[in-house]
Amino acid sequence: MKTGIINKIIAFSNVDGPGNRTAVFFQGCNLHCLFCHNPETIHRCVGCGLCVEKCPQWALKRNEAAGSRPVEAGKTAGMAGGRPDETAPVPPILWTPSLCVDCDTCIKTCPHLASPKVQYMTAEALRDKIRRTAPYINGVSFSGGECTQQRDFLMEVIPLIRELGLGVLLDSNGTYDFEQDPELLRIIDGVMLDIKAADPAFCRTLTGAGPELPFRNLDFLQRAGKLEEVRTVLFPHHPEQNEATVRAAASRLRPDVRYKLLRYRPFGVRQEGLDFLGGEITPEAEGEHLAALARSLGAENSVTV
Amino acid sequence: MSAALDIIQDPTLTYHQELLALARLGESTDDSLRYSDEYYKAKDSRALCDLNEGVMPYRPRYICPDYSLLFTKGCAFLELDPPQDLAEALNSLMILYHHVPSITSFPVYLGDLDALLEPFVLKEDRAYAKKLLGLFLKQIDKTLTDSFVHADIGPGASVTGELLMELTEEMQLAIPNLTLKYDPAVTPEDFALKAVNCMLKTAKPSFANHGMFVKEWGEKYAIASCYNGLMQAGGGYTLPRLRLYECSLAAKSVEDFLDRVLPYYADLQFEYMDKRVKFIVEESSFFKTNFLVTEGFVKRENFTGMFGLVGLAECCNHLLGIEDPKKGFGLNDEATALGRRIMDRLSELVEAHEAPYCESTGHRYRLHAQVGIDSDGREDAPGTRIPIGAEPAMLDQLAVNEQFHPYFPTGTGDIFKFEETWMKTPEAVLPIIKGSLARGLRYFSGYLENNDVVRVTGYLVKRSEIDKLTAGRQSLNNVTVFGKGAKDFGGALDRRVQKQDENRDH
Numbered sequence: 155m156k157t158g159i160i161n162k163i164i165a166f167s168n169v170d171g172p173g174n175r176t177a178v179f180f181q182g183c184n185l186h187c188l189f190c191h192n193p194e195t196i197h198r199c200v201g202c203g204l205c206v207e208k209c210p211q212w213a214l215k216r217n218e219a220a221g222s223r224p225v226e227a228g229k230t231a232g233m234a235g236g237r238p239d240e241t242a243p244v245p246p247i248l249w250t251p252s253l254c255v256d257c258d259t260c261i262k263t264c265p266h267l268a269s270p271k272v273q274y275m276t277a278e279a280l281r282d283k284i285r286r287t288a289p290y291i292n293g294v295s296f297s298g299g300e301c302t303q304q305r306d307f308l309m310e311v312i313p314l315i316r317e318l319g320l321g322v323l324l325d326s327n328g329t330y331d332f333e334q335d336p337e338l339l340r341i342i343d344g345v346m347l348d349i350k351a352a353d354p355a356f357c358r359t360l361t362g363a364g365p366e367l368p369f370r371n372l373d374f375l376q377r378a379g380k381l382e383e384v385r386t387v388l389f390p391h392h393p394e395q396n397e398a399t400v401r402a403a404a405s406r407l408r409p410d411v412r413y414k415l416l417r418y419r420p421f422g423v424r425q426e427g428l429d430f431l432g433g434e435i436t437p438e439a440e441g442e443h444l445a446a447l448a449r450s451l452g453a454e455n456s457v458t459v
Numbered sequence: 460m461s462a463a464l465d466i467i468q469d470p471t472l473t474y475h476q477e478l479l480a481l482a483r484l485g486e487s488t489d490d491s492l493r494y495s496d497e498y499y500k501a502k503d504s505r506a507l508c509d510l511n512e513g514v515m516p517y518r519p520r521y522i523c524p525d526y527s528l529l530f531t532k533g534c535a536f537l538e539l540d541p542p543q544d545l546a547e548a549l550n551s552l553m554i555l556y557h558h559v560p561s562i563t564s565f566p567v568y569l570g571d572l573d574a575l576l577e578p579f580v581l582k583e584d585r586a587y588a589k590k591l592l593g594l595f596l597k598q599i600d601k602t603l604t605d606s607f608v609h610a611d612i613g614p615g616a617s618v619t620g621e622l623l624m625e626l627t628e629e630m631q632l633a634i635p636n637l638t639l640k641y642d643p644a645v646t647p648e649d650f651a652l653k654a655v656n657c658m659l660k661t662a663k664p665s666f667a668n669h670g671m672f673v674k675e676w677g678e679k680y681a682i683a684s685c686y687n688g689l690m691q692a693g694g695g696y697t698l699p700r701l702r703l704y705e706c707s708l709a710a711k712s713v714e715d716f717l718d719r720v721l722p723y724y725a726d727l728q729f730e731y732m733d734k735r736v737k738f739i740v741e742e743s744s745f746f747k748t749n750f751l752v753t754e755g756f757v758k759r760e761n762f763t764g765m766f767g768l769v770g771l772a773e774c775c776n777h778l779l780g781i782e783d784p785k786k787g788f789g790l791n792d793e794a795t796a797l798g799r800r801i802m803d804r805l806s807e808l809v810e811a812h813e814a815p816y817c818e819s820t821g822h823r824y825r826l827h828a829q830v831g832i833d834s835d836g837r838e839d840a841p842g843t844r845i846p847i848g849a850e851p852a853m854l855d856q857l858a859v860n861e862q863f864h865p866y867f868p869t870g871t872g873d874i875f876k877f878e879e880t881w882m883k884t885p886e887a888v889l890p891i892i893k894g895s896l897a898r899g900l901r902y903f904s905g906y907l908e909n910n911d912v913v914r915v916t917g918y919l920v921k922r923s924e925i926d927k928l929t930a931g932r933q934s935l936n937n938v939t940v941f942g943k944g945a946k947d948f949g950g951a952l953d954r955r956v957q958k959q960d961e962n963r964d965h
Contacts (some may be wrong), residue, residue: 165854168880168887175887287854290894292887 156307158280160273161195161299165287171323171346171382173292176284181272183300185327185361187350188430189387191422194261194269195299201246205260205270213253214260214270220246245274277311284315293321293343302330305338312341323382328368332375344382345375352402356395372406383412388441390418390434396444404448404456413448413456417441473933475604479564486513492738498727506705506724509731510698510832516735518560518745523681524756525692526570529555536750545579545588549595556603559751563937565603568683569610569635573617580619589622593630596623600632606918606938607684613640614669616650624657624664631661633912633919633936638682642669643893655885655892659877662906662914668896675868685830685917686902687870690819693761695869696736699728700767700829703774703801704839713778713797717804725808732764732824733815740816760818765869766809767829770839771798772846789845789859798843802866828863828871830917833944841916842871850955857895864901872902874914876956882907908956915942915951
């Protein structure tokens with residue numbers, strides 16, 4: 155039995171796919187995008203305990219059962235070499251939600267971009283949570299972090315959710331090779347795919363990985379009928395990059411696939427990202443202009459948000 | 460007579476509001492309808508409340524005429540022939556509305572407007588029909604100046620319903636209140652989505668659980684006033700309330716409350732209702748001579764008495780010694796379970812009491828979760844609602860409502876305030892309503908934060924009108940003053956907004 159490591163569950167979300175959906179945010183991501191607006195979901199907690207000392211509510215404590223995994227300052231554990239260990243994870247820090255007031259002191263304290271406020275859940279436990287929201291929703295969306303990082307857990311929990319009569323959409327950063335995983339593809343309704351940048355150098359600077367696999371996924375998922383939507387974030391000081399990305403994505407998209415151009419907003423972005431991208435919101439006019447461009451290139455279902 | 464002078468000199472009252480206040484004052488000079496000493500004692504202790512219905516009832520509290528008679532037979536008393544086109548139909552309705560009494564002296568039910576008007580609307584050019592309906596709504600807002608004036612549409616789709624919702628959005632009027640009788644099996648999805656869209660922009664229509672009401676009342680039911688379920692061609696004689704928090708102060712324990720205190724106060728409320736109903740039927744002239752009765756627009760046997768209550772949450776919290784409402788009823792399984800025990804007990808008591816002149820409801824009164832009045836302050840939340848400020852995330856709030864709404868055939872409801880982003884996604888709101896109605900919710904109201912027209916506890920007011928009263932000026936709407944009271948004393952406009960992160964589930 156696998157354990158999912160989950161940052162949070164939003165019972166009713168109107169912004170994570172079509173209709174009203176329960177959104178599950180998995181902890182841990184293989185990219186480190188500079189514009190990430192919830193960077194505390196990027197890494198797994200290493201149990202350094204700095205947050206335990208700072209928590210004003212005593213809602214956090216060390217989990218003696220986990221033992222400590224010493225990590226050099228500035229480095230993070232558990233992410234080297236692809237997917238993290240899923241065999242027997244226990245939380246290094248125990249979090250008591252009933253004491254927590256969501257002041258986020260722990261997140262501000264953490265040097266590892268890892269929230270200690272996560273839940274370790276079995277597939278059955280997550281299914282039981284979703285059973286309560288099931289009467290009111292159109293489906294479930296798995297987001298993150300990067301949910302495909304916990305692929306084996308997805309394989310356990312998605313069939314249980316489908317038994318509730320609900321479909322599952324994955325929100326992915328595009329770095330998972332969906333073509334190589336027909337089993338996963340068979341049990342999901344579709345993928346909401348990020349296309350972060352087209353220019354290889356810019357993409358690497360921005361995310362830590364190149365654009366090749368996300369674009370390959372776009373083509374493949376579209377062919378397979380599993381491309382629910384594509385999202386691109388537009389940055390305030392990079393109009394040429396924005397246009398290059400939108401052109402590359404839009405020219406490949408079929409007219410019916412929804413293409414969302416999300417204007418960058420600085421909220422939640424870490425200092426490193428603010429230094430590179432700035433503290434401004436991308437102008438609405440640029441969003442409208444690029445959405446029109448995308449529509450003219452064939453992605454007729456393009457909108458800016 | 461200083462009381463009369465006070466009314467006459469009040470700068471915030473319109474002429475019509477002064478007239479009604481003076482009528483109330485005049486009514487209060489007669490004391491021939493008397494109750495027991497225990498009743499008055501309970502009323503003085505605030506455990507019982509008569510909602511200022513007046514001591515000498517000269518009409519039933521709520522009257523829901525069968526307006527279709529006006530279109531098939533006309534009205535002899537008003538010398539109206541059945542209308543031949545939309546203009547005549549609307550004119551006839553406005554004339555009849557003027558003669559429908561109620562506790563507020565304004566009609567609390569305007570009819571199922573789509574069913575009544577659709578044949579006429581379909582005969583007209585759409586733009587012309589819209590023009591006439593717009594004038595009709597404007598006239599209602601400016602002459603039936605009371606937010607308890609209520610119209611119904613649905614469950615089927617109709618051009619009339621669509622036009623009324625379009626106009627409601629364009630005109631942003633507080634009056635009339637509007638309900639969509641909603642049945643997912645009958646109401647087309649696109650029509651329901653239009654209603655959601657209209658609700659987010661204007662705080663109306665609300666969604667009534669059509670299937671649930673039909674099971675209790677049959678097809679010919681009305682949603683009147685705030686959210687009151689009643690028979691068409693009938694209505695409600697009276698609506699007094701138990702203030703359950705104040706009732707609970709007399710109890711030594713939970714069992715004492717259920718065994719002794721609750722039956723004691725329920726009996727006193729029965730005494731009030733029985734005497735009042737008999738008086739209205741036997742003594743006052745309404746059921747003997749009013750043309751609505753003699754011409755069959757209402758039938759006496761279709762009326763019932765509404766047994767009201769407020770403050771279930773505070774009652775449960777007090778009995779269990781819970782001081783923080785955020786840890787009480789609706790958020791604490793023990794307190795919520797006690798709420799169900801109290802409601803089961805109260806249902807038994809109401810079911811065991813033979814009520815005079817209530818043929819259509821099996822000679823029994825029917826429970827009503829009253830929406831509260833401004834003088835309740837923060838001691839008694841409306842009906843069985845979770846107190847404002849303590850509401851949990853929407854999923855949990857719905858789950859609590861679903862347990863309590865089935866107890867109240869004569870009405871209950873809850874209100875959900877949405878964040879702006881939901882306006883762009885009505886298709887995300889509808890499944891919430893649909894899911895909750897399927898699980899026992901009776902009545903769903905919603906609005907968007909920052910609207911001018913807002914739902915206070917069950918009725919609609921404009922924030923800008925409350926501001927007028929606060930500044931010592933007049934407001935045309937008789938209900939604005941209640942909205943001001945509920946805002947000032949009950950924090951009614953500060954209810955929880957459904958934000959993304961507030962639905963977070965630990």
